[in-house]
Amino acid sequence: MTATARPTSRPSPRPARRAMTRAEVRAFIEQLAAANPDARSELNFVDDFTLLVSVVLSAQATDASVNRATVGLFADAPDPAAMVALGEEKVGAHIRSIGLWRTKARNVVALSQQLLDRFGGKVPHDRAALESLPGVGRKTANVVMNIAFGDSTMAVDTHIFRIGNRTGLAPGTTPRAVEEQLVRRIPADMLRPAHHWLILHGRYVCKARKPECWRCPAFEPCQYRLKEDIRNEAPATKA
DNA sequence: ATCCCGAGGG
DNA sequence: CCCTCTGGAT
Structure with missing residues (x-):
């Protein structure tokens, strides 16, 4: 409900999600690269x-x-x-x-x-x-x-769409919009491998359910952590 | 917007 | 049980 009055000084009821800055994007992608040195498709194919x-x-x-x-x-x-x-x-x-x-x-x-x-x-x-x-x-x-x-394409699947919007890496309402943001924001020489880095990140860290934010190199700029008040630490292992 | 459609995880 | 998994065609 919007029954409670909001200060007229604030233009919108909720602040828009902030997109990562270019420097934050680069740092995020570089750290994903370091975390996934030999990233490749996990599909088995021969040609x-x-x-x-x-x-x-x-x-x-x-x-x-x-x-x-x-x-x-x-x-x-x-x-x-x-x-x-x-x-x-x-x-x-x-x-x-x-x-x-x-x-x-x-x-x-x-x-x-x-x-x-x-x-x-x-x-x-x-x-x-x-x-x-x-x-x-x-x-x-x-x-x-x-x-x-070997083309520098960015395939936007369920994982990459989620990461783009959740973290502020590449906000967009459609996969195509997210793709265009990623192509524009990720340094060209990292675009092609970035596909694999992001897939692995989405599959094992920035998961749809119960993301493991304490393992994420983008914890600081990520918008999801603000929204959900996530802590930057692993949950205590029960005795 | 809806359909297609099974396995695995929580 | 419900949600998610590298979507595409109508």
């Missing part, structure tokens, strides 16, 4: 094709669950032709332990067919081409371009 399929399968699923399913899937279908030959039903059987499996099975087979028909069986190094494939949106295209082709 561009198996990477693309793994990323499509990873929607609303953990990397661990995707890896469990792709062992058998890639043994049967290591390339687009084999994937088409395997067919939607058998692909589905391999990935049934992953959420959204019906849609994903259909997309993976259709996507493989289109790689054969339109791109000579290869994964195109082209954003528009990638996003034209079934089951591939901006986030997936950004991941493939970053990992397979």
Whole structure:
């Protein structure tokens, strides 16, 4: 409720969340780099094709669950032709332990067919081409371009969207807005690996539930700590 | 805005 | 039980 009067001197009922300064952004990213010296994707893949399929399968699923399913899937279908030959039903059987499996099975087979028909069986190094494939949106295209082709893209997933807004690193109401903020604010030479640093940070420290703020290098500038009155120390281990 | 959709954690 | 996991298409 807004029944209680607020001082007329304050323009808004709640102060807007402060975005990190450029110096704070740089310090945060550099400390994430130091904390994750050999950061890489935790998906198991062997080439561009198996990477693309793994990323499509990873929607609303953990990397661990995707890896469990792709062992058998890639043994049967290591390339687009084999994937088409395997067919939607058998692909589905391999990935049934992953959420959204019906849609994903259909997309993976259709996507493989289109790689054969339109791109000579290869994964195109082209954003528009990638996003034209079934089951591939901006986030997936950004991941493939970053990992397979070495582009300085920033894929904004659930983790990075949360970190951007929660901490003030890159506030934005849509994934696209957060992406643009990150590209603008993170030094160019750190942008590509920063994707992995942020993912790991979101997965293990700045978690959706019960974030472990005492392990976070951005504790000082982070806006979440102010909102939630979080302490910069680990909870006492019970005796 | 809603649907797709299973496993794991708290 | 509820929430979350590297979303995309309608």
